[in-house]
Amino acid sequence: MLIDSHVHLQDIQSEKVRASLLSRARGLMVGKFVCNATRPEDWPLVRDIARGDDRVVPFYGVHPWFADKVATGWDAELERFLSVPGAGIGEIGLDRIKSEINFARQTEIFHRQIEIAGRLARPFAIHCARAGSDILGILKRDLAPRQRFMVHSYQGSPEMLRSFLDLGAFISFSWKILSRGTEETMDLVRQIPLDRLLLETDFPYTQPGKLSPEANVEDYFECLVRIYALAAQTKGIAEEKLQDAVWKNGTVFLSGTAAR
Numbered sequence: 001m002l003i004d005s006h007v008h009l010q011d012i013q014s015e016k017v018r019a020s021l022l023s024r025a026r027g028l029m030v031g032k033f034v035c036n037a038t039r040p041e042d043w044p045l046v047r048d049i050a051r052g053d054d055r056v057v058p059f060y061g062v063h064p065w066f067a068d069k070v071a072t073g074w075d076a077e078l079e080r081f082l083s084v085p086g087a088g089i090g091e092i093g094l095d096r097i098k099s100e101i102n103f104a105r106q107t108e109i110f111h112r113q114i115e116i117a118g119r120l121a122r123p124f125a126i127h128c129a130r131a132g133s134d135i136l137g138i139l140k141r142d143l144a145p146r147q148r149f150m151v152h153s154y155q156g157s158p159e160m161l162r163s164f165l166d167l168g169a170f171i172s173f174s175w176k177i178l179s180r181g182t183e184e185t186m187d188l189v190r191q192i193p194l195d196r197l198l199l200e201t202d203f204p205y206t207q208p209g210k211l212s213p214e215a216n217v218e219d220y221f222e223c224l225v226r227i228y229a230l231a232a233q234t235k236g237i238a239e240e241k242l243q244d245a246v247w248k249n250g251t252v253f254l255s256g257t258a259a260r
């Protein structure tokens with residue numbers, strides 16, 4: 001079985017495309033989609049998609065790009081959405097590239113979501129853009145014991161990778177990072193213990209920095225299949241073995257805390 005560890009199904013503009021993607025995925029043994037919201041406005045759609053398909057795991061959260069747009073009470077609303085068992089928190093994090101979004105505000109929103117994740121024992125997904133040391137500082141101080149979390153579309157240094165792994169992180173590689181095939185990225189993939197690796201399409205954001213409005217089902221499956229093949233090749237193991245490992249990692253990640 002394949003898991004897509006980070007995807008934004010709600011951002012596929014055409015409902016028909018989304019439906020056909022989910023239906024085609026059955027034949028291709030895609031058993032889980034971790035569907036990340038980015039702001040309160042898309043939480044209802046993420047919830048509806050997840051209600052309609054039990055392979056879709058809803059993640060609700062405020063992405064740093066929207067940190068300055070949320071209204072008072074967003075956090076209570078988030079907890080209401082999280083009342084569904086199995087729902088996680090994402091996509092959350094910090095972004096120093098988007099310097100127009102006040103960094104103190106980003107930090108406040110991120111911090112609040114880490115607190116909720118710890119209290120409700122929910123897994124969370126991190127977006128980290130040139131803010132690795134800020135995020136590590138917060139996690140070292142405030143991460144709940146045995147908390148499960150993942151860093152999505154990892155592209156930091158090997159040293160930072162070590163620090164995230166020490167905190168118990170799962171590390172996810174996206175198509176847009178892996179497909180560049182740089183030696184640095186491949187080395188990172190080799191360094192990750194097999195029991196911490198996740199893989200994702202980040203669809204429909206498969207091109208760096210932009211939404212693909214013409215996103216189609218063929219693109220999606222090409223991404224997903226190629227990313228597994230590339231990771232197996234880089235790790236030097238059989239594809240089936242890699243698929244089993246990533247599937248198991250996804251299950252562990254989604255369990256929220258080690259205690260459960």
Ligand SMILES: [Zn+2]
Pocket residue numbers: 006007008036091152202205
């Ligand atoms: Zn994303």
